[in-house]
Amino acid sequence: xxxxxxxxxxxxxxxxxxxxxxxxxxxxxxxxxxxxxxxxxxxxxxxxxxxxxxxxxxxxxxxxxxxxxxxxxxxxxxxxxxxxxxxxxxxxxxxxxxxxxxxxxxxxxxxxxxxxxxxxxxxxxxxxxxxxxxxxxxxxxxxxxxxxxxxxxxxxxxxxxxxxxxxxxxxxxxxxxxxxxxxxxxxxx
Numbered sequence: 001x002x003x004x005x006x007x008x009x010x011x012x013x014x015x016x017x018x019x020x021x022x023x024x025x026x027x028x029x030x031x032x033x034x035x036x037x038x039x040x041x042x043x044x045x046x047x048x049x050x051x052x053x054x055x056x057x058x059x060x061x062x063x064x065x066x067x068x069x070x071x072x073x074x075x076x077x078x079x080x081x082x083x084x085x086x087x088x089x090x091x092x093x094x095x096x097x098x099x100x101x102x103x104x105x106x107x108x109x110x111x112x113x114x115x116x117x118x119x120x121x122x123x124x125x126x127x128x129x130x131x132x133x134x135x136x137x138x139x140x141x142x143x144x145x146x147x148x149x150x151x152x153x154x155x156x157x158x159x160x161x162x163x164x165x166x167x168x169x170x171x172x173x174x175x176x177x178x179x180x181x182x183x184x185x186x187x188x189x
Contacts, residue, residue: 004031007067009058009088011038013077016050017158018105022071031068036061038085047075058087070095074106074126074158083114092117096151103153109133118152126157 006026010019019035026033037044037054044052055061070091072082082088092115095102104112106126110133112118122140124147125133134141146155 004068006031006033006069006071007061007065007091008033008035008071008073009038009082009091010035010044010052010054010073011078011081011085012044012046013075013081014044014046014052014073015075015078015106015158016046016048016052018073018075018108019046019052021158022073022103022105034061034064034067038081038088047077058091062087062091065091066094066098066100069101069103072102072104072108072111074104074108074129076107079107079110079129082108082111089115099151101151101153103155105155106157109154112152112154113138118149121152122147122149123152123154124156125154 008019008023023033023035033055035052035055036058037056038058041054041057041060044054046052056064072079072088088111092102092112096117102112102117104123107129109123109125110129112123113133113136116138119138120140122142123133124142124144130141133139145157146153148154
């Protein structure tokens with residue numbers, strides 16, 4: 001079986017932990033992860049002044065697609081930058097059209113709204129992003145820490161590393177079961 005592939009889009013102002021934790025967990029699970037810099041391959045300054053070096057520019061990473069999952073870290077400025085990017089919109093539309101998994105963390109789901117992705121889905125966000133996410137009534141809001149509705153996976157905050165685990169389990173054929181933010185994994189061969 002071919003290794004699953006993930007694309008993590010890194011924008012200036014992204015939340016460090018929402019970037020690094022999913023990348024680390026997915027790589028440990030054997031998923032080939034590409035961290036793509038929204039503005040190129042130069043190091044990216046995150047929300048707490050941690051600097052992360054992308055593996056590739058988003059432009060180059062796009063050429064290597066399709067991916068099994070596209071991950072959008074949060075951070076207010078990071079999510080805003082993702083929301084304003086035509087390249088991110090194009091990648092998300094392609095991912096949605098090919099029925100690929102899209103994961104967004106904390107404020108990251110607001111980029112889904114900006115790019116009209118997953119309308120009708122049940123989602124969660126950081127509590128401070130709830131009003132923005134619900135503007136227009138395109139989604140059903142969940143207070144769960146992690147919410148998976150079809151191919152849209154969202155989580156509330158950086159400490160819900162369980163979203164990363166959900167990514168890994170969904171991509172590696174392991175079951176996902178979430179209720180009120182509690183996850184149960186069923187291992188399948």
